[in-house]
Amino acid sequence: MVIIVNGETKEVEDSIAVADLIISLGLKPERLAVEVNRAIIRRAAWSSALLAEGDRVEIVNFVGGGEIVMPQL
Amino acid sequence: MSDTFVIAGRRFKSRLILGTGKYATNDLMVKALEASGTDMVTVAVRRVNLEDRSKESFLDHIDTRKYHLLPNTAGCYTAEDAIRTAMLAREALGTEWIKLEVIGDERTLFPDNDGLLQATRHLVREGFIVLPYFNDDLIVARRLIDAGAAAVMPLAAPIGSGLGIQNFTNLRILRELVTEVPLIVDAGVGTASDATLAMELGVDGILMNTGVAGARDAVAMAEAMNYAVRAGRLAYLAGRIEKKLYATASSPTAGMIE
Numbered sequence: 247m248v249i250i251v252n253g254e255t256k257e258v259e260d261s262i263a264v265a266d267l268i269i270s271l272g273l274k275p276e277r278l279a280v281e282v283n284r285a286i287i288r289r290a291a292w293s294s295a296l297l298a299e300g301d302r303v304e305i306v307n308f309v310g311g312g313e314i315v316m317p318q319l
Numbered sequence: 320m321s322d323t324f325v326i327a328g329r330r331f332k333s334r335l336i337l338g339t340g341k342y343a344t345n346d347l348m349v350k351a352l353e354a355s356g357t358d359m360v361t362v363a364v365r366r367v368n369l370e371d372r373s374k375e376s377f378l379d380h381i382d383t384r385k386y387h388l389l390p391n392t393a394g395c396y397t398a399e400d401a402i403r404t405a406m407l408a409r410e411a412l413g414t415e416w417i418k419l420e421v422i423g424d425e426r427t428l429f430p431d432n433d434g435l436l437q438a439t440r441h442l443v444r445e446g447f448i449v450l451p452y453f454n455d456d457l458i459v460a461r462r463l464i465d466a467g468a469a470a471v472m473p474l475a476a477p478i479g480s481g482l483g484i485q486n487f488t489n490l491r492i493l494r495e496l497v498t499e500v501p502l503i504v505d506a507g508v509g510t511a512s513d514a515t516l517a518m519e520l521g522v523d524g525i526l527m528n529t530g531v532a533g534a535r536d537a538v539a540m541a542e543a544m545n546y547a548v549r550a551g552r553l554a555y556l557a558g559r560i561e562k563k564l565y566a567t568a569s570s571p572t573a574g575m576i577e
Contacts, residue, residue, distance in 0.1 A: 252366040273367060277378055279411035284403070286410050304366065306407050308378050310339035310348060311363025311393050311528075 247299040258297070265292035267303065279306050322556060324524055326501050327416075327448045327469040329387070333357045334518070335548045336389065336503070337541070338528025345380040347537055352386065355531065355541035356549075359387040361418050363394070364408045389450070391418035396431070398438040405442055417442060418472075418505075418526075419451040428478040432459050436466055443467030452505045455489040460497050470500050472526060475517060476507025479529040483513035487520070494521045511540075511547035518551025519559070 247260050251271070258267060264287050268275055280287045281304040287295045297303065324331045337357045342348035352360060360381060381388070390408035395401035398421055405417040421438055423431030430453050442449050448469045453459050455473035463471050473493060476482035484490060485507070493502055501523040508514050508527045517525055525548055534540035 252369060254369065271369060274376075277411050278367065279364075279407040281403075281407065286406055288410065304407075306364050307367050307411060308362040308390065308408075309365045310342060310345075310377060311361060311365075311391055 247297075249297055249300065250302045252303070252305060261296045261298070263293055264295045264297065264303075267297065268292070268305070271305075273305065277307055280304070281306075322552070324501070326450070331358050331387070331524075333359075333545075333548070334524040334552055335514075335544055336361065336524060336526040337531060338526070339377075339381065340528055341532035342537060345377070348532070349380055350538045351531055351541035352381070353541075354538050354545065356545040358385065359389055361389045361391045361526070361528070363391055364404050364411070387416070388412060388414060389416050389418050390414065392420050392438075393418075394422070395420060396422050396434075398434040398441070401434070401438045402441050405438075405447060406445075409447070415446055416448045417450065419449050430454060430474075432456075435459075436462055439463055439466040439468055450503070455486055455493060457489070457492055457496055460493060464497070464499050468500060470503050470523075471497060472503045472505035474506040475504045475513065476509075478506040479533075480507055481509030481530055481533070482507055483509050484517055484520075487516075490517070490520055490522065508544075511543040514544055514547040515551035515554070518548055519554050521555050524548075 247258060249256055249258055264280055282297065282301050324334050333356045335355055335357045336359045337352060337355050338361045339348055340363065342351065390412060392401040392404040395404055401419060401421045408417060409415060419435065419438055421431045421434035423429050432453065435451050435453055439449050439451055443466060450470045450472055451463050451468050452472045453463060460471045475484045503524040503526055504517045504522050505526040508525060508530045514525050531537055531541045531544060
């Protein structure tokens with residue numbers, strides 16, 4: 247199935263769990279936050295939260311920043 | 320002299336808060352943080368870069384035992400975006416602290432006071448410790464405090480401009496009348512004397528980024544800011560002499576040879 251991750255189209259296996267998506271993207275899970283269709287998925291629910299066709303996923307972490315403005319989330 | 324800097328019950332050694340953006344390298348940033356003496360640094364929430372994993376480990380460069388992390392909502396133009404960013408930061412870091420920015424104009428980066436107030440109220444209700452960046456305006460400061468802000472952070476000049484304090488009168492009025500929460504100058508500091516002047520006015524702390532990160536030698540400027548903030552604070556506590564038009568001799572006039 248196809249989902250949108252950080253604005254990019256990704257082909258993933260059907261009903262993939264958020265936890266498995268993070269692994270498949272090769273991301274370190276520490277200090278990440280995940281939104282699916284604008285709702286935050288708490289870390290404890292990553293294994294049980296299953297994604298569906300067309301879901302919009304945002305995965306964020308931190309970059310250097312202070313009194314500066316960077317591109318929109 | 321006991322002189323502590325406390326925000327929302329948390330004590331800080333340094334009155335200088337540093338941003339972590341715009342450094343040429345992470346190594347330079349680490350050295351600048353060290354030289355500045357700060358114990359609170361701001362970080363920004365952004366999409367994970369799915370192609371370039373080198374950016375993924377930014378927080379690994381910051382020793383979180385030494386530095387309290389203050390995530391920000393930089394780049395947010397609506398209360399809704401700022402709230403969403405704050406929620407993501409809390410989820411990712413497990414911190415309630417948020418430096419709240421709701422920007423109203425791209426060219427000046429001046430804050431949108433309506434959006435800022437709305438987001439402050441919402442986030443305080445959600446249990447956040449909110450440190451809002453706002454215009455140097457007393458009425459907005461009072462509304463932010465009423466909304467539950469843990470500190471108020473007026474700009475000295477536009478973000479990244481390095482112009483130094485543009486409106487001493489507003490800042491002095493804020494200093495006299497804002498007593499409920501810490502008053503922190505956020506943005507506009509260009510060099511050490513700007514920081515000292517702000518501290519001499521009695522503000523409780525200063526947040527800066529570009530003034531340090533953009534200096535030719537960021538580590539040296541960080542050290543200069545360390546001294547500048549402390550010097551200004553000490554001078555404020557020491558109490559300056561009155562300004563007078565004419566000279567006053569400092570050597571005794573008695574016992575002069577004749």
